[in-house]
């Protein structure tokens with residue numbers, strides 16, 4: 001490319017990022033798997049650490065000149081150990097998905113059986129879905145939520161485990177709003193002589209402050225993303241008992257990944273340090289308080305909230321009662337037109353295909369980070385319901401988006 005073309009191309013990227021900044025500022029960002037990273041996390045993620053190719057682990061790198069990147073990674077590990085009390089931590093996974101795959105590779109043989117929640121009920125694609133390599137490598141069997149209550153039914157899961165005789169049971173989900181009894185899962189896993197992987201991608205931040213029970217030290221393996229409730233920027237993490245440390249580390253590198261993403265690991269170190277501060281406890285309490293207030297405000301306006309509330313940052317709504325003709329996919333489009341960014345989601349026992357779905361999943365992580373408090377959730381619920389009622393009415397939705405902008409300002 002000519003110099004001028006390069007400049008134009010670079011400007012196009014900068015302009016897209018600026019537009020994105022405006023979108024995030026002027027919209028109600030309510031994707032439950034997103035958050036707002038702090039300036040320190042973003043600075044670390046944008047740092048010169050990206051110039052390094054960090055092959056290996058601290059004190060056993062393949063390349064020389066590694067003392068500083070070793071320090072960064074060791075700090076991230078030390079802070080994570082303090083946050084979650086894990087025996088062994090690996091902060092190198094590029095994502096939560098690769099963290100899960102590393103645990104499977106470390107603990108299972110191809111053809112082994114994993115027992116996981118049905119994707120329609122909130123299981124993740126990496127829990128043995130057809131479209132994911134875990135579905136090719138392992139036999140997958142599913143347990144389901146109780147369709148009436150929308151909750152985990154531990155007796156039914158125990159019976160299912162007895163029938164299936166899995167090698168690993170996976171707990172932890174993408175759209176489950178309630179507390180999880182990790183001890184009960186561990187008991188079920190031990191009864192059938194299976195490993196237990198607790199995937200805490202969504203709730204790791206809530207666990208770090210004690211606002212949600214912890215599976216660390218209960219399940220043999222815990223995995224997570226690092227950008228949902230723990231707002232440390234893109235990436236993943238694995239925690240496990242010491243006896244599995246070597247197998248897990250080797251499965252990730254060199255088994256799955258090459259060099260560590262050092263800027264992201266620095267982001268994790270900065271974000272974990274922030275999470276050790278009392279301010280983060282307040283943030284988590286506000287996040288859950290906001291979600292509870294939102295669930296109440298939506299219920300008051302006639303929306304069916306799955307499980308009638310939440311213990312987390314997630315509010316899952318089932319639109320079949322209030323907006324029977326409106327699939328989640330069209331609700332998502334209407335909300336977006338009104339400046340409310342939240343995704344369609346299947347609900348327990350959902351009769352629709354996942355591409356349509358009957359529900360919407362709302363999260364309060366980003367709003368809480370931007371300072372929205374419980375009283376603000378009344379206004380948010382009001383806007384959500386008016387957007388759902390206005391689906392298909394372009395002018396009404398555009399007027400709403402102006403109101404959303406005013407609220408955000």
Ligand SMILES: *Cc1c(COP(=O)(O)O)cnc(C)c1O
Pocket residue numbers: 033095096097098123124126172173174199201202224225226235236
């Ligand atoms: C988000 C999520 C993951 C990992 O997602 P990545 O995008 O790969 O970080 C894994 N498991 C569950 C349950 C999740 O919700």
